Amino acid sequence: MIYNGKQINIEENVTLAQFIQDNNYDIKKIAVELNLNIIPKFEYKNVILKDSDKLEVVSFVGGG
Amino acid sequence: MKMKRKLMQATVAIAGAGGLGSNIAVMLARSGIGKIFIVDFDIVDKSNLNRQHYSEEHLGRYKTEALAEQITKINPSVNFTYKTVKVTEDNVVELFKEYKIVCEAFDNPIYKAMLVENLLIKTTATIVSGSGMAGYSSGNNIQTYKKMSRLYVCGDLESDIASNCIMSPRVQICAGHQANMIIRLLLGEDTP
Numbered sequence: 001m002i003y004n005g006k007q008i009n010i011e012e013n014v015t016l017a018q019f020i021q022d023n024n025y026d027i028k029k030i031a032v033e034l035n036l037n038i039i040p041k042f043e044y045k046n047v048i049l050k051d052s053d054k055l056e057v058v059s060f061v062g063g064g
Numbered sequence: 065m066k067m068k069r070k071l072m073q074a075t076v077a078i079a080g081a082g083g084l085g086s087n088i089a090v091m092l093a094r095s096g097i098g099k100i101f102i103v104d105f106d107i108v109d110k111s112n113l114n115r116q117h118y119s120e121e122h123l124g125r126y127k128t129e130a131l132a133e134q135i136t137k138i139n140p141s142v143n144f145t146y147k148t149v150k151v152t153e154d155n156v157v158e159l160f161k162e163y164k165i166v167c168e169a170f171d172n173p174i175y176k177a178m179l180v181e182n183l184l185i186k187t188t189a190t191i192v193s194g195s196g197m198a199g200y201s202s203g204n205n206i207q208t209y210k211k212m213s214r215l216y217v218c219g220d221l222e223s224d225i226a227s228n229c230i231m232s233p234r235v236q237i238c239a240g241h242q243a244n245m246i247i248r249l250l251l252g253e254d255t256p
Binding site: 020030033036038040056058059063064 | 174197198219
């Protein structure tokens with residue numbers, strides 16, 4: 001899978017929710033685009049990641 | 065001039081009138097953007113004056129009103145409108161749905177993510193966001209990135225207010241990146 005611009009290997013049948021948790025993201029501070037579609041937070045648990053996927057996770061930090 | 069006319073006919077919405085939003089609004093007004101709409105609920109506090117486009121005379125007033133007053137003096141030909149409300153999941157789409165370019169200028173990362181997710185899913189807006197401008201590490205680390213098909217992020221992506229002070233120079237650099245990206249989009253350039 002391509003994750004934030006880099007090719008990585010993923011486990012079989014891993015959900016987006018699990019991937020986000022395994023990569024230590026704070027779910028409230030992120031936005032996720034999968035294959036050019038924005039995925040709402042309530043859908044993370046229903047999305048199974050595939051090798052052919054292109055995933056972009058943007059994690060926001062405070063200040064402005 | 066074609067460029068000037070394009071900017072004069074353009075409309076930009078800004079979410080937040082703090083360090084990023086107030087400075088971005090002023091830069092866009094100076095650039096001759098025809099219509100600017102800004103949303104913020106907060107009042108000007110003494111602690112804001114180290115980086116936000118307000119002065120002692122504005123203390124205790126709504127940021128939206130204080131900014132409107134300044135913009136009118138800087139460039140009276142700008143049609144500057146505002147709403148003094150807190151942006152939440154319940155009103156975010158209603159507030160911004162008619163705008164093609166929305167500038168995210170909140171300070172709280174949870175609100176940044178909320179705005180970006182909701183507007184990218186429920187509207188056709190392109191968003192120019194700011195993330196990572198606290199502290200005083202090299203200004204050269206602040207860049208403009210195209211992160212998603214309709215999301216640009218400006219900043220160093222990591223310098224958080226939770227572990228850094230926040231000061232004018234890097235906030236202004238980030239605000240400059242955002243304002244410049246907005247102008248680029250308005251003039252048909254989509255690379256960061």
